[in-house]
Amino acid sequence: MADSEKKAALFDQLARVGKALGNGKRLELLDLLAQSERSVESLATASGMGLTTVSAHLQTLKAAGLLTTRREGQKIHYSLADDDVAALYRLARDTASTHLAEVERAAADYLGDQPAQVSREALLAGIERGEYTVLDVRPAEEYAAGHLPGAIGIPMDELADRLTEIPADARVVAYCRGTYCVFAHDAVELLARSGRNAARLEGGLLEWRLADLPVETA
C-alpha cells in the first residue's frame, strides 16, 4: 500500500467519529445519554424515534467508540463511553452555534423567548448563601442519576400539579439538560405565570458537569 493510501486510511478512521456526530438524530441520542444511561426502548420513547431506528443509530455511535453498553436483566443500558465524549458533543454543538446563524434561528424557533438567566458562578455563590431554590425539571430518572446540590426534582410534566412543593416566595432557578433543552424555559414561563420569581440556569446539567461543578447523586 502506497504511503498516501496509508495516510488516507488513517484519516478515514479518524473520520468515523465525525461521521457519528454528523446526524441530528444521533445528536439527540447523545444529548439524552449525556444525562444518564438509558435502554434502547427508553431512548426510543424519549426521542420519539422508531425502535429499530434508535438501535441502528446506537450501533453507529458504538462502532465509533462513543458509547458503551451494560446489560441488566433483559435490558441493555447505553451510556457515553467517557466524559470526553460529552465534551466533544458540547464543543461540536458550540462550534455550530458560534459559526452558524441558522443554529441561532432554529434555537429561537424551538425554544421561544429567552427567559432571565443566572450564570453558573452566580448560582453557585447564591446556593451557598441560601438565596436560591434550585429546581430540576428533567425526567425523574435523569434527576436520580445526578443533579445540582440541593436541587428539588419535579419533572416538567408534573410541575403544574406540584407547584405547592415550592415555597411561594422563593427565588427559583430552574434548569434541565443543557443549552438547547426546552424544559427549563417552559418551567420559568409556568412559574412566572403563577406569580413566582423564576429564572433559568445558563446551560444545564451537561454544562454544569463539564465545568467540574459539584453534582449530587442522592
Place this chain on the structure above:
Amino acid sequence: MADSEKKAALFDQLARVGKALGNGKRLELLDLLAQSERSVESLATASGMGLTTVSAHLQTLKAAGLLTTRREGQKIHYSLADDDVAALYRLARDTASTHLAEVERAAADYLGDQPAQVSREALLAGIERGEYTVLDVRPAEEYAAGHLPGAIGIPMDELADRLTEIPADARVVAYCRGTYCVFAHDAVELLARSGRNAARLEGGLLEWRLADLPVETA
C-alpha cells in the same frame, strides 16, 4: 411546525459541523489548514487531491462555519475560522484514537516505529537551558506562518542535503504538524542514521499551539 419537528430542525443544524468532520479528506484539509492558511491550488498540491474535489470539500467546510476566506490577488486563502475549530478537530481526533483500536493500527501502519519522544514540558524547560536544538521539518510556508521559539526550519525534503546546518553534537528535537504527521518521524530516522542524537517532539505545532505555548512568527 410541531415542536418535535422544530427540535429535529435544531439538531439537524447542529449536525452540520459533525457532517463536515465526517470525511477523511476533509480532515486532511483541516490538518493542513491548522498549520497555515492556504490557497485552493496549494491545498490540492499538498494533499494530492483533485482541484475541484478540494474546492468542493472547502465549500462544505466553509458552509459548516469551520473556515473563512481571504482574497489576495487572484488567490483565495482559506483558513480555520477560529482556534476553536483547531480544538474541535483535535478533540475529535483524540476521541477517535482513544476509543478506536483501528486508529492505532492505521497510525502504526502509516507512521512506522515510534521514535524517542520528548514531551512539550521537557522541551520547553530544555529550550530555556539551551539543551536542545529544535528542528522544524514542515514545508517552508508553514514554518513561516509560525514555529517554536528558536527552531531551525529545514523542510523534510531538503533535510538530507542540509544536514551541515545542524551542529553535529546537538541534541536535536524534531517536530512537524502534529501527532499523525510523518515528517518528524522521517527526520529522526534520517538524523539517527547520520549518527546524530535526535528525538521527536510529542505532538506537533498544533498541539503546542493549543497548549498555549509560545509560537514565534519571524
Place this chain on the structure above:
DNA sequence: CTTGTATTCCATAATTCTTTGGAATAGTGT
C-alpha cells in the same frame, strides 16, 4: 425447557454524499 421480552439483523427503497471532467465566473493585471 418453554415462554416472553429487549434488542439486533436483514432487505429494501429513498435520500444524500462523493468524485470528476468540462463549462462558467470573478476578479487581476496589463
Place this chain on the structure above:
DNA sequence: ACACTATTCCAAAGAATTATGGAATACAAG
C-alpha cells in the same frame, strides 16, 4: 477593454447513509 488565472458551478455516475418493517437472536424468568 482584453486575456489570464484561480476558483466555483454543474451534471452525472457511483457509493454510502437512513428509515423501517419483519424475522431472527439472546437472554431472563418461570
